[in-house]
Amino acid sequence: MAVKQDLLKKRLEEQRVRLQEQISQLTIGGQDHPGYSNHMADDASEVFEQAKNLALRQTLERQLEQVEKALERFERGTYGYCLDCGEEIDYARLKAIPSASLCINCMQRREGRR
Numbered sequence: 001m002a003v004k005q006d007l008l009k010k011r012l013e014e015q016r017v018r019l020q021e022q023i024s025q026l027t028i029g030g031q032d033h034p035g036y037s038n039h040m041a042d043d044a045s046e047v048f049e050q051a052k053n054l055a056l057r058q059t060l061e062r063q064l065e066q067v068e069k070a071l072e073r074f075e076r077g078t079y080g081y082c083l084d085c086g087e088e089i090d091y092a093r094l095k096a097i098p099s100a101s102l103c104i105n106c107m108q109r110r111e112g113r114r
């Protein structure tokens with residue numbers, strides 16, 4: 001398990017860097033539109049663009065939060081265990097979603113509750 005976890009940790013770290021980059025790009029793009037703000041016709045689409053960027057940024061920030069929490073669990077040695085039931089999370093699931101904090105059963109139970 002240790003070797004596999006190293007691999008997942010590396011992927012999480014890569015994911016964190018990528019998400020941080022994407023978020024900072026969106027932040028810069030959303031605040032500054034040189035050459036566009038003077039055109040009335042562009043304002044509506046610009047507002048729409050900014051709203052879209054904001055939604056995307058929130059999604060990315062949530063993902064980043066999950067990645068960081070997963071990396072924290074690495075530090076504590078609890079990575080790979082379900083937060084709800086404490087069972088080991090299936091490796092295939094971690095490989096697909098390295099930031100997963102719940103096993104499939106608990107995730108489905110939580111989703112069913114919504």
Ligand SMILES: [Zn+2]
Pocket residue numbers: 082083084085086087102103104105106107
């Ligand atoms: Zn569980």
